[in-house]
Amino acid sequence: MRLDQTTDSHLNLLLDGICRAIQLPASLYEDAEGKYEAVADWLARAGSPLARFDPAVFPQGSVRIGTTVRPRGRDEYDVDLVLLLNTVIDDAMHLYGLVRDRLLAHRTYAGILEEKKRCLRLNYAGQFHLDVLPARPAFWPGSTRLYVPDKQLRGWLVSDPKGYASWFLGIAEGERDRTLAKTEPLPELKSAEEKSLLQRTVQLLKRRRDVYFDGDEDSPASVVLTTLAARHYRNQPTLLATLVDTLELVWAEIQRTQDILAVPNPTLPQEDFADAWDVNSYARFVRFVRDFRAELVRLGSSQNMENVADQLAEMFGEQPTNAAYREYGKRLQARAGAGRLYVGLAGVSTAGGRKAVRPPPFTPYGS
Amino acid sequence: MAQIRLRWPHLTCQIRNGTLVCDGPVQPTAASRTYTIRLQYRVGLEPRIRITKPRLERRTSAPDQPIPHTYDSTRQGRERPCLFFPGSGDWRSDKSLAATVIPWVYEWLVFYELWHITGEWLGGGIEHDQGSDK
Structure with missing residues (x-):
């Protein structure tokens, strides 16, 4: 199944929300x-x-x-x-x-x-x-x-x-x-809204790294993730697309590299930001890139919102995930209340689809 | 009925003894599971909606809390989504089911799923008075 990376895709909206929740x-x-x-x-x-x-x-x-x-x-x-x-x-x-x-x-x-x-x-x-x-x-x-x-x-x-x-x-x-x-x-x-996609992509990479390695000393350095993301940045249109693209390009670079990948400082090429890697810590970095990419593809094609929520909480932490879902719900409710939510065969969406209707606001009743 | 067939072709509708009965799958968002719903409507009465599969469930972490905005909220396994405030004018018999009640089921189900995830009903609405449960 192809990953829907558009702005209004469920996963992209949630990653946006998670990124807002991990700002300082x-x-x-x-x-x-x-x-x-x-x-x-x-x-x-x-x-x-x-x-x-x-x-x-x-x-x-x-x-x-x-x-x-x-x-x-x-x-x-x-x-x-x-x-x-x-x-x-x-x-x-x-x-x-x-x-x-x-x-x-x-x-x-x-x-x-x-x-x-x-x-x-x-x-x-x-x-x-x-x-x-x-x-x-x-x-x-x-x-x-x-x-x-x-x-x-x-x-x-x-x-x-x-x-x-x-x-x-x-x-x-x-x-x-x-x-x-x-x-x-x-x-x-x-704020997250004022930040560029590249900055937010780096933030999500770092947060996933923090959860994945959980304080382990093999954890790849921030400057390594930042440099790789910037080097591979290609102006993708959404946060999800940028993140997936970055992981794919880094993965391809790993595949092309015989030895341990070097991450030279772009302004000082003789400095390798990744000089701390040994065979073991590099292997863990490679698994991190592979797993993260696979997780996103799996999530993007999942058809069970609760499973997606559980998985996102495992990937980025419970607090930012919960905040992202609450924000997503409030956004849908604001749209629904204004009669600006679309409902079609593919479900509820903030973007109009084929044959979608915009139902009038309604008032659910009952405790 | 023609309007429902046109807009929601995956629902199967028939009229039995003067009651319109529509059954079929509803996937509230592209990232959601698919539910089977039954809509029943008899002129002069309010439309009834039931989620037949999977059954609506309380949150596993808070089994004592009823599902918000449902009829029969205390009868587990029998809950029905409550889509509109009776007599509020949200629904009137001259309105099209295809343009109101059916899309409202989609919306209700999204907020039901989000309630499962966050523990919060984010879809707005009016709370029942205590004890006036139907």
Whole structure:
């Protein structure tokens, strides 16, 4: 059976609803904005030992490109901040230490600081992590490349968070990253409706990943999913079509690849985002892609709404699935109440079909 | 009857002793199971709808809660969809069954399915007074 991927198809409406339900709540985001600005100020303000490096602060990662997903249960989400210090310090660990010491000098930050491989993490338990990534310019002509310290290497790595964001947003929204200001606030939180299909597709991929791997360390990195989705984006008309198309193209790429798939950073090709994969974790990723695609095709041809609901809840979680069905019902009811719901041989639909009638509103009665 | 045949050709209609009886499959959405319904209508009375297969069921997670907007809601296995408020004018004998009651069954079944999924009746309507169950 062919999968109906049109805007009004049942499954597409529900995926739209699930995606709305996994957006970051505005209250959580406002809280992160406040903490982001406070940390930025603490690091860069006059009187800070870092001030002499003329610091710039900007967000990177999913918060910058609009693909953050509401955390599940008591999980936390990441807010990534780059602290760019205008220096030619040679010793990577010295730069890392300077930033760590500045954070330790703040009573609150000292209590919630965790040293990670490349960043310094402030752990706001139950809410989010604020990851501070120290960096210095790479002085690469005409590029936004940076050097970031790596504790394992005890040296520098090249990174290009602005270049990556610009690449992704160029595909997602048809516009390059617009911000050139030195110190930037977090971007404004966009609703699901304001987001592009690519951004929402990435969000659904990430949510399915979170449920599928359930915190397992083999879980593929967000940047891997994001890069693959953007690379294969072909302007499909609906969320369902984009998701299925992405999974099919990634699957085809897996089939063509002899070895473990590489996912190079498009703005820094020598960097492989997927370098953490080994034979086992890659095999699990391959199964994830195959299963997700098969699930969608099966759901799209299912003729039992309750089974579809159960399956969607297993795939994306109960809360967003329930929210999506409630929204779907309310939408149908609004249409029915306005006499704008179509009913034909193929059933109830928000789009008119052959021979469909638009029955007048009615009032079901009875408790 | 001609109108029903035209619009809903999969329903089989006949007149028995002055009562119009239509039987047939109804699939409320493309993603739904197919139900078999029976519509009975006698001029002067209100049309009666029964879902003959599969039987309407309460939610497995809340077996004490009757199915909303049904007649005979306390008689499990005998419930019938209640499509309109009697005397509300939603239904009058000069209206076409094909353009009202039959599509309303589709709509009612969608909201019945959504009630099973969410536990909430999303189709609007008026609640019975306690004790005035039919």
